[in-house]
Amino acid sequence: MIAALYGTAGALQEGALAAISFGVLLFGMWTMRNPAAFWKAFNPFLRADGRFAFRFGFVIGLLWTVGAICGCIIGCGSAWRAGLQHHWL
Numbered sequence: 001m002i003a004a005l006y007g008t009a010g011a012l013q014e015g016a017l018a019a020i021s022f023g024v025l026l027f028g029m030w031t032m033r034n035p036a037a038f039w040k041a042f043n044p045f046l047r048a049d050g051r052f053a054f055r056f057g058f059v060i061g062l063l064w065t066v067g068a069i070c071g072c073i074i075g076c077g078s079a080w081r082a083g084l085q086h087h088w089l
Contacts, residue, residue, distance in 0.1 A: 010082035018075030021068045028064030031057060 031038045035057025 011079045014075050014079035014082055018072050018079060021071030021075055025065055025068035025072060028061045028066075028068055031061030031064060033061075035061065 035054045038057045038061070039053055
Protein backbone atom coordinates (compact mmCIF):
# COMPACT_ATOMS: atom_id res chain seq x y z
CA MET A 1 0.00 0.00 0.00
CA ILE A 2 2.69 2.49 1.00
CA ALA A 3 4.88 1.46 -1.94
CA ALA A 4 1.99 2.10 -4.32
CA LEU A 5 1.43 5.56 -2.85
CA TYR A 6 5.14 6.30 -3.04
CA GLY A 7 5.29 5.29 -6.70
CA THR A 8 2.28 7.44 -7.58
CA ALA A 9 3.61 10.44 -5.65
CA GLY A 10 7.01 10.04 -7.28
CA ALA A 11 5.47 9.99 -10.74
CA LEU A 12 3.42 13.10 -9.96
CA GLN A 13 6.46 14.94 -8.59
CA GLU A 14 8.53 14.08 -11.63
CA GLY A 15 5.68 15.14 -13.90
CA ALA A 16 5.49 18.48 -12.09
CA LEU A 17 9.24 18.97 -12.51
CA ALA A 18 8.92 18.18 -16.22
CA ALA A 19 6.13 20.79 -16.47
CA ILE A 20 8.34 23.39 -14.78
CA SER A 21 11.15 22.52 -17.18
CA PHE A 22 8.73 23.00 -20.06
CA GLY A 23 7.94 26.49 -18.74
CA VAL A 24 11.66 27.26 -18.61
CA LEU A 25 11.92 25.91 -22.17
CA LEU A 26 9.28 28.37 -23.35
CA PHE A 27 11.06 31.24 -21.57
CA GLY A 28 14.38 30.25 -23.16
CA MET A 29 12.82 30.12 -26.62
CA TRP A 30 11.26 33.56 -26.06
CA THR A 31 14.67 34.89 -24.99
CA MET A 32 16.32 33.42 -28.09
CA ARG A 33 13.76 34.99 -30.40
CA ASN A 34 13.56 38.38 -28.59
CA PRO A 35 16.90 39.22 -26.98
CA ALA A 36 16.16 42.96 -26.99
CA ALA A 37 12.89 42.43 -25.11
CA PHE A 38 14.76 40.21 -22.64
CA TRP A 39 17.29 42.94 -21.92
CA LYS A 40 14.60 45.60 -21.60
CA ALA A 41 12.58 43.45 -19.18
CA PHE A 42 15.41 42.34 -16.90
CA ASN A 43 18.09 45.01 -17.24
CA PRO A 44 16.59 48.31 -18.41
CA PHE A 45 19.87 50.19 -17.86
CA LEU A 46 21.71 48.20 -20.53
CA ARG A 47 21.38 49.46 -24.05
CA ALA A 48 20.17 46.47 -26.02
CA ASP A 49 20.91 47.90 -29.45
CA GLY A 50 24.48 46.65 -29.63
CA ARG A 51 25.50 43.53 -31.47
CA PHE A 52 27.08 42.04 -28.34
CA ALA A 53 23.85 42.42 -26.35
CA PHE A 54 21.85 40.64 -29.06
CA ARG A 55 24.33 37.76 -29.29
CA PHE A 56 24.64 37.47 -25.52
CA GLY A 57 20.85 37.41 -25.13
CA PHE A 58 20.65 34.70 -27.79
CA VAL A 59 23.30 32.64 -25.98
CA ILE A 60 21.45 33.02 -22.66
CA GLY A 61 18.23 31.86 -24.31
CA LEU A 62 20.04 28.96 -25.96
CA LEU A 63 21.49 27.78 -22.64
CA TRP A 64 18.09 28.02 -20.92
CA THR A 65 16.51 26.09 -23.79
CA VAL A 66 19.08 23.29 -23.85
CA GLY A 67 18.96 22.94 -20.07
CA ALA A 68 15.17 22.82 -20.09
CA ILE A 69 15.11 20.20 -22.85
CA CYS A 70 17.41 18.02 -20.73
CA GLY A 71 15.18 18.65 -17.70
CA CYS A 72 12.06 17.67 -19.64
CA ILE A 73 13.65 14.46 -20.89
CA ILE A 74 14.96 13.51 -17.45
CA GLY A 75 11.69 14.44 -15.72
CA CYS A 76 9.52 12.49 -18.14
CA GLY A 77 11.86 9.49 -17.97
CA SER A 78 11.88 9.53 -14.18
CA ALA A 79 8.09 9.82 -14.07
CA TRP A 80 7.82 6.86 -16.44
CA ARG A 81 10.26 4.86 -14.29
CA ALA A 82 8.33 5.74 -11.12
CA GLY A 83 5.09 4.69 -12.80
CA LEU A 84 6.61 1.36 -13.83
CA GLN A 85 7.98 0.86 -10.34
CA HIS A 86 4.48 1.46 -8.98
CA HIS A 87 3.06 -1.00 -11.51
CA TRP A 88 5.45 -3.83 -10.64
CA LEU A 89 5.44 -3.42 -6.84
